[in-house]
Amino acid sequence: MTHAATPVLSIRNLTIDLPKGGDRPHAVSNLSLDIHENEILCIVGESGSGKSITSFAAMGLLPKVLKPSAGEILFEGRDVLKLSEAEHAGLRGSRMGMIFQEPMSALNPCYTVGNQIEEVFEAHAQMSKTERRARTMELLKEVRLPDPERLYHAYPHQLSGGQRQRIVIAIALAMGPRLLIADEPTTALDVTTQAQILDMFKALKESRKAGILFVTHDFDVVAELADRVLVMQKGVVVEQGTAEQVLNSPSHPYTRMLIDAVPKRHGIKGNPDTSAPIALRVAGIEKTYSTARTMFKPARKVHAVKPTDFTVLEGQTLGIVGESGSGKTTLVRCLMGLVEPDEGSVWIGNSRLETTTAAGRREFRKHIQIVFQDPYGSLNPRRKIGDLLVEGPVNFGVPRKEAMEKARALLKIVRLEEDALDRYPAQFSGGQRQRISIARALMVEPKILIADEAVSALDVSVQKDVLKLLDDIRKAVGLTVIFITHDLRVAAEISDHILVMSKGEVVEYGTVDDVFGNPQHSYTRQLLAAMPGRGWEAPDMAALGPADAAR
Amino acid sequence: MSHTSQTISPSLPAASPAPSRLLARKALKHRGFMVGFSILLFVGLTALFAPLIAPYDPYKQDLLARLAPPVFLGGDWKHLLGTDALGRDYLSRLIYGARVSLLIGFTAALISAVIGTTLGVLGGYFGGKVDAVVMFIVSVRLALPATLVALAVVALFGGSLTVVVSVLGMLLWDRFAVVLRSATMQVRQMDYIAAAEVLGASLPRILFKDVLPNVMNQLIVVVTLEMAHAIILEAALSFLGLGVQPPTPSWGLMISEGKEMLLFESWLITIPGIALFILVFSINMLGDGIRDVTAPEGRN
Numbered sequence: 145m146t147h148a149a150t151p152v153l154s155i156r157n158l159t160i161d162l163p164k165g166g167d168r169p170h171a172v173s174n175l176s177l178d179i180h181e182n183e184i185l186c187i188v189g190e191s192g193s194g195k196s197i198t199s200f201a202a203m204g205l206l207p208k209v210l211k212p213s214a215g216e217i218l219f220e221g222r223d224v225l226k227l228s229e230a231e232h233a234g235l236r237g238s239r240m241g242m243i244f245q246e247p248m249s250a251l252n253p254c255y256t257v258g259n260q261i262e263e264v265f266e267a268h269a270q271m272s273k274t275e276r277r278a279r280t281m282e283l284l285k286e287v288r289l290p291d292p293e294r295l296y297h298a299y300p301h302q303l304s305g306g307q308r309q310r311i312v313i314a315i316a317l318a319m320g321p322r323l324l325i326a327d328e329p330t331t332a333l334d335v336t337t338q339a340q341i342l343d344m345f346k347a348l349k350e351s352r353k354a355g356i357l358f359v360t361h362d363f364d365v366v367a368e369l370a371d372r373v374l375v376m377q378k379g380v381v382v383e384q385g386t387a388e389q390v391l392n393s394p395s396h397p398y399t400r401m402l403i404d405a406v407p408k409r410h411g412i413k414g415n416p417d418t419s420a421p422i423a424l425r426v427a428g429i430e431k432t433y434s435t436a437r438t439m440f441k442p443a444r445k446v447h448a449v450k451p452t453d454f455t456v457l458e459g460q461t462l463g464i465v466g467e468s469g470s471g472k473t474t475l476v477r478c479l480m481g482l483v484e485p486d487e488g489s490v491w492i493g494n495s496r497l498e499t500t501t502a503a504g505r506r507e508f509r510k511h512i513q514i515v516f517q518d519p520y521g522s523l524n525p526r527r528k529i530g531d532l533l534v535e536g537p538v539n540f541g542v543p544r545k546e547a548m549e550k551a552r553a554l555l556k557i558v559r560l561e562e563d564a565l566d567r568y569p570a571q572f573s574g575g576q577r578q579r580i581s582i583a584r585a586l587m588v589e590p591k592i593l594i595a596d597e598a599v600s601a602l603d604v605s606v607q608k609d610v611l612k613l614l615d616d617i618r619k620a621v622g623l624t625v626i627f628i629t630h631d632l633r634v635a636a637e638i639s640d641h642i643l644v645m646s647k648g649e650v651v652e653y654g655t656v657d658d659v660f661g662n663p664q665h666s667y668t669r670q671l672l673a674a675m676p677g678r679g680w681e682a683p684d685m686a687a688l689g690p691a692d693a694a695r
Numbered sequence: 696m697s698h699t700s701q702t703i704s705p706s707l708p709a710a711s712p713a714p715s716r717l718l719a720r721k722a723l724k725h726r727g728f729m730v731g732f733s734i735l736l737f738v739g740l741t742a743l744f745a746p747l748i749a750p751y752d753p754y755k756q757d758l759l760a761r762l763a764p765p766v767f768l769g770g771d772w773k774h775l776l777g778t779d780a781l782g783r784d785y786l787s788r789l790i791y792g793a794r795v796s797l798l799i800g801f802t803a804a805l806i807s808a809v810i811g812t813t814l815g816v817l818g819g820y821f822g823g824k825v826d827a828v829v830m831f832i833v834s835v836r837l838a839l840p841a842t843l844v845a846l847a848v849v850a851l852f853g854g855s856l857t858v859v860v861s862v863l864g865m866l867l868w869d870r871f872a873v874v875l876r877s878a879t880m881q882v883r884q885m886d887y888i889a890a891a892e893v894l895g896a897s898l899p900r901i902l903f904k905d906v907l908p909n910v911m912n913q914l915i916v917v918v919t920l921e922m923a924h925a926i927i928l929e930a931a932l933s934f935l936g937l938g939v940q941p942p943t944p945s946w947g948l949m950i951s952e953g954k955e956m957l958l959f960e961s962w963l964i965t966i967p968g969i970a971l972f973i974l975v976f977s978i979n980m981l982g983d984g985i986r987d988v989t990a991p992e993g994r995n
Contacts, residue, residue: 480893506895514893522886526908536894581890588894 150221151178152323152355153202158215160197160206160379171197171210172379179323179355184345186358186366186387188402189376190603191574195359198376199325201225202357203242204232219323238268241316243326247308251300257284257311258296264318283314286351288344305468306337313344317352324348324356330365334467335630339674342368361603363406364633367391367677375399392683404685405608407637420457421493423624424512424592427453428488429478431471448474450648451488456592456641461618461625463639463656465632465671471648472628476596479626480514481505492591510540513585517597519577523569529580530565536588547587554583557620558613575606579613586617593618594626599634611638632675636660644668721988728984734977742793749787750775753944757782765962776966779952785963788944789970795945796926796974799860803925804918806864811871812914816906818872819879826876833872841866845928849937859938863925874917878910885909912989919982923975930971946971 160172172194179185189195200206202217204224217224220239224232236242244250252260258280265276277296284292287310300308309329316324326345330338346369349356358369366373370387375396383396394400430451437443449471456462466472477483479490481497490497492511498504513536516522523532533554534547542550552562558579569577578598585593595614599607615638618625629635635642635656642659644652644667651665663669722728741748757778764770765777765785776785818829848862882888883906891901932938933947934954941948946967953963 480889482889482892509893509895514890516886516890518886522890524887524891524905524909526911527904535891535896539895539897539900584890584894 151180152219153177153179153357154218155198155202156216156218158198158201158217159213160194160201161211161213163209168378170213170379172201175215175376175379175381177374177381177384179357181322181355182349182353183371184349184356184358184369185372185374186360186370187374187376188360188363188366190361190402190605192378193376194379195376196327197379199242199327199357199359202323203236203240203325205236205242234268237264237315237321238319239321240323240325241319241321243309243312243316243324243329245328245331247305247312247332248300250312251308253300255299256296257298257300257303260311261315261318264315268319279318283318286317287311287314288340289314304337305333306340309333309337309341310344313341313348317348320352322354324352324354325359326356327359328361329358331360331362335632335676336467336670336674338365339676342676345369362676363391363403363604363682364675364677364680367680369676375402391680394683400685402604403682405604406682407608407611407631407633408682417460418457420459422455423458423460423492424456424626425491426455426479426488427491429453429475429485429490430487431474431478431483431485447648449478449485452650454643454650454653456624456626458624459618459622460640461615461627461638463635463642464626464628464645465630465635465642466645467630467671469647470645472645473596474648475645476514476594476626476628479594480512481508510588511590512592512594513588513590514594514596515578515581515585515598517601519574519581519601522581523577523584525569527568528565529567529569529572532569532580533565533584533587536584540588550587551583554586557586557617558583573606575602575610578602578606578610582610582614582617586621586623590623592624592626594628596628597630598627600629600631607634614638632660632671644671718988722984725984725988727980728988731977731980731982731984734973735981738793738974738977739797741790742797745790745794749784749790751784751787753783753787753791754942755783762956762960764960765966768962777962779949779963780956785949785966788949789946789967791944792946792949792967793970793974795856795939795943796929796971799856799863799929799939800922800926800978802860803863803867803929804922806861807866807868807921807925808871808914808918810865811868811917812875812907814868815872815875816879816902816910819876820883820902820906822880822883829872829876833869836866836869839866842928842931845932846935846937849932854932854937854940856939856943859929859932863928867921867924867928870921871914871917874913875910878913879906882906882909912985915989916982916986919978919985923978923982926971926975926978 155175155177158172158175159170162168162171175198177185187195187198197206197210201212202219202224204227206212212225219235224235227235251257258277261280261283262276265271265279271279280296281292284295289295289307289310295303295307300311303311313329330341333341342365345356345358348354360366366387373385373387373390374381375383375390375398377398383390383394383399390399391403394403428451429449431449432445432447434443434445452475454462464472464475474483478485484500492508497508530548530551533551534544537547537550538544548565551565555562555564560576560579560583564572564580569580572580581598598614599610602610611634614625617623627635627638639656642652642654642656643650644659644665646667652659652663652668659668660672663672759782760774760778761780761782763774763778766772766775768777770777774784774786776789778784779788814829814832818826845862845866849858852858888901888905891905896904929938929945930947930950933945934951936951938947939945941952949967950964953960953967956963
């Protein structure tokens with residue numbers, strides 16, 4: 145690689161203290177990095193690794209409780225840490241641009257998109273009104289937004305997530321910054337939108353000659369984008385090098401563990417047994433939502449789920465894949481009887497589920513259970529784990545004492561200690577909570593378990609554990625699993641069959657290898673093509689030399 | 696890889712104490728909460744042990760010692776806060792008056808909490824038609840001027856303690872309904888409600904085990920606000936002669952009885968006035984404290 149003489153941003157031995165009583169003394173300790181022109185540096189790490197803190201420090205946006213105690217951050221030869229608030233504000237938005245994870249909250253809902261971009265010019269440059277407008281139009285074109293004329297007058301809520309993120313990027317680019325800092329900018333986006341945004345970052349690197357600091361937790365994104373990679377764990381840089389080096393021959397055990405936890409891209413289960421009896425049959429389930437006509441809007445009908453049929457065989461895992469708005473959540477809610485379908489029926493074995501009466505729904509809930517996506521929202525924070533676990537059986541008439549015994553046994557199965565029973569959800573990490581949710585669902589001995597994005601909120605290493613746990617339990621008790629996810633890699637790893645949904649419709653169904661190896665529908669192909677890091681396959685860790693544990 | 700065994704059985708974090716302990720720790724550090732709590736505790740204990748603490752019988756008149764000034768205005772130590780126009784010991788009346796204020800504040804807040812919480816939680820949980828009915832009832836209540844209605848009712852039925860408490864209880868529930876309705880709407884969206892439903896929990900069970908505990912913080916804050924409100928209203932009613940009737944010692948009544956002497960013996964009004972102010976102030980401090988302490992991010 146050819147580097148310009150001086151780096152755009154150079155961080156030297158940066159240490160940031162955590163307030164007393166934290167789980168470690170420093171949020172970031174002794175961190176050094178350089179970003180050169182025309183280069184994308186990815187910082188990878190799990191939650192709590194200090195990667196976002198590092199990017200905030202560079203922008204001078206650290207929360208007040210965090211104080212840098214040593215080191216310097218050199219940007220264009222000046223130490224950012226020593227600048228006054230006003231000098232800093234002058235840099236931000238003009239010489240450095242920042243792109244956040246959640247585009248909706250980064251934009252002000254009260255102003256039009258055009259206004260918000262022009263505001264940057266007003267704050268940092270002397271320009272006439274027409275000139276500002278012309279530059280804004282140019283930017284909207286540069287971030288590849290369709291119909292800039294119309295978007296100029298649009299409000300953020302009228303745009304899609306991807307479009308909003310483009311606007312945020314346009315704002316960051318407005319003054320031609322030399323450094324772009326992007327904190328998980330594609331995490332909240334669908335995979336096809338993510339692919340477009342990542343493409344744009346690559347193009348920007350070339351056209352703007354800026355240095356880009358890209359914070360992410362996703363190794364696929366790293367493989368797609370990075371020139372150099374920096375791996376952080378608990379505030380310490382454990383590995384640093386070119387993308388090629390770190391991705392294909394990682395030397396630190398932690399990096400190896402992370403990369404190894406990335407789900408493999410191909411089916412690992414082989415061909416499923418097709419002779420097993422049918423566990424669940426969905427026949428023509430359909431759901432439309434309609435909004436009544438009001439004075440200002442005509443009546444609107446949304447087909448959330450178009451007539452859908454599928455079957456799941458006993459003891460197998462069906463992966464349902466789709467982007468946001470594909471109807472997968474509505475489908476799950478129909479299966480759980482949380483939403484009443486307009487048409488169609490659900491059969492477990494030979495009995496049809498009664499979803500119209502409360503008593504009928506109660507009955508079938510013994511057979512189907514669910515694990516929700518959000519490990520923080522799905523456990524009542526005011527009740528002890530023991531109470532949460534026995535809730536199901538007690539509702540179905542099992543004596544409390546007996547249920548407690550079972551809860552104890554199940555905690556062991558999900559690999560938590562027994563004293564967890566007397567604790568509250570707040571005392572557990574996300575991964576542990578997800579195990580508790582799994583245990584809670586299993587308490588009523590269901591035949592079918594639905595996992596609704598059950599691992600998407602977790603770090604990769606934790607994700608791997610939970611996936612393995614689910615699969616072990618499936619094998620041990622002959623459970624049938626329906627796994628809803630937007631992540632194709634996860635679907636490939638855990639499923640026997642895959643069902644692809646788009647706009648409320650099932651567009652493809654088949655074994656993992658069929659769907660991934662020989663996709664029939666154009667949407668499936670598009671989805672597969674949008675997966676980041678296609679050129680990269682995680683290396684086989686066993687084949688690499690011994691880990692360098694010296695650090 | 697060999698690391699799997701180590702990551703798969705994580706031990707529980709040792710350093711995270713139970714939520715209730717955390718809350719207590721936060722509360723002890725919060726100055727406003729502690730000040731409010733201490734004053735309220737002091738007043739409460741005083742009211743509870745009034746017969747033991749009060750130096751005189753609050754009803755006993757001593758016409759020879761009428762209008763004795765308090766110690767700090769040159770009176771003697773026999774009557775610490777002086778005596779009123781009928782020669783009754785002012786300190787004793789103040790101590791017994793705290794009983795009336797606290798009793799009315801607490802009971803009225805309790806009654807309105809029950810009414811308002813029921814309406815608010817039902818409206819917020821079910822939404823739709825139920826919510827429309829609840830909001831209609833709330834609107835009707837908001838259209839009634841509380842003080843006027845209280846005055847009218849007390850004038851009709853007479854000013855006993857029971858009447859005052861029930862009237863205030865039935866007039867002050869609107870804030871409970873509105874606050875708990877929106878809190879319930881938020882909780883309703885959480886996955887744990889869906890999870891409870893999926894686990895076969897009955898409706899009352901969900902409401903009592905999942906909804907109510909999670910809106911408790913807001914409920915307690917409103918209780919403190921309305922308690923202060925009720926105490927003030929009672930004082931106002933008594934001042935107008937339509938609240939608690941003499942000779943019962945009530946702070947509002949004491950102010951009322953002292954008003955003729957305002958120019959010459961102003962301490963007759965200022966002493967119960969200050970007591971009232973401190974009590975309401977401490978309850979509000981406590982309410983703000985509870986709000987801060989139970990806020991998720993610990994905002995201050």
